Amino acid sequence: MNVPGGDSSVLRRLNTAAVLRGLRDGGEPTLTELAARAGLSRPTTEDVLADLAGRGLVTAAAARQGRGRPARRYRFHAAAGHALGVGIGAAHVGVFVADLAGEAAARHHAVLGHGWPPAERLAAVRTAVRAALAKAGVERSALWAAGAGTPGVVTADGRVARCEVLPGWAGVELGRVLGRALGRPVLVDNDANLAALAERWAGAARGADDVLYVLAGEHTGMGVVAGGRLHRGRSGAAGEVGVRPGLGLSGPADDDAMVHGIAGAALALDPEVVVVAGAGDRLMETLRRRVRPLCVTPVRIEAAELGADAVGLGALRLALDHVERDLFRV
Structure with a gap:
């Protein structure tokens, strides 16, 4: 990788990031395979691997059995x-x-x-x-x-x-x-x-870039992931609907209030999926049946999977x- 007019420290960091991404893509690539993933020459990739090994971030994988001398393989050392x-x-x-x-x-x-x-x-x-x-x-x-x-x-x-x-x-x-x-x-x-972040990582909203998380358990609140990133607002108060009564999602709410509160938020944010925590089966069925027709684009409504x-x-x-x-x- 060349950076015309750039300094060598930037080039080193670019090369290191490229090799790390190649390792994090999975498997146990050989030097040749990793160089191809990173878009670098073999000598440059080898130099980066030596540096990463010195930092404890890469290890040599066990050789695979086969004919001839097996190529050395590498893996990201997650336990570093x-x-x-x-x-x-x-x-x-x-x-x-x-x-x-x-x-x-x-x-x-x-x-x-x-x-x-x-x-x-x-x-x-x-x-x-x-x-x-x-x-x-x-x-x-x-x-x-x-x-x-x-x-x-x-x-x-x-x-x-x-x-x-x-x-x-x-x-x-x-x-x-x-x-x-x-x-x-x-x-x-x-x-x-953070619950929104978790459900996107390992729960009901896996892989979705636009998520509305509604917490309706011991207290009420919302979390928003927009474009794959948490949306916190100007001062970190985005989603704090529980602090004001009469907003549909604050305190104990009847079905109508929940339906209109979630629909309003969905219309404002246009999420791919709405994840609801603290709702029973009956309420979830009601939300799926009544919120979707109020939205102008299709939206999935899922029960949270990760609990406490x-x-x-x-x-x-x-x-x-x-x-x-x-x-x-x-």
Whole structure:
């Protein structure tokens, strides 16, 4: 790959990103196959592999049996680091640890008291994080990134600006507290946002680029994925429909309110799929029957698949996305 007039450091990063993408495409390619995937010469690919091996990101795969001398094959070393996701709810916390390819290493759940003050809740969250890391056999220093999900409006620096669900939770600097416990920055986002991310990754909205997630369980909220990216709004408050009564999706709602609230949001956002959490079979049938005719384009309406794990898994996906941006940064 040539960058006319560009400096050598940019060229190195471009070549490294190309080889990493070739490795992440799957399988165990030979040097020749990987060079073809990356669009690079064999010598350049070999140099990049040597650098990646020195960083622990690539290993040689076991030779395949066959005639003659087998070609050396390579694979991405996903166990070179780990990511962690924390989902904090009113009554529970879930912690998930995975390698750099997203393969689960451990999970841990713990019960929380709904009325616990912030200090007690945070202490329980830190204990759950330590337990999950111990189960995975992963040291804090091996974490490349961490994410956390919480009810409420979350600022860019990880502070809970507003929360209607947990007493005293507004004002908690969650990113700073967890970052101090883990010895690294922690990405923090709203629970419905991260649940939307999780359902797109491993749940009812797999592969969809435009997703509306409706949380109608212990509290109400929405998460939006638009064009494959989370939509947080100007100040992180996008989807916080639960903070105002009379909007159709705030507090306990009858079927009519749910139908019109979801239809209105679907008309505004034009999603490929609407994922609803906390609705029973009867309500899901009602939503499918009545919301679709109100939309101007076809929309799938699906029940959420990930349950109480959604927020923690979304936080894990947030952390993994951060790792991938760093790996492929040019």
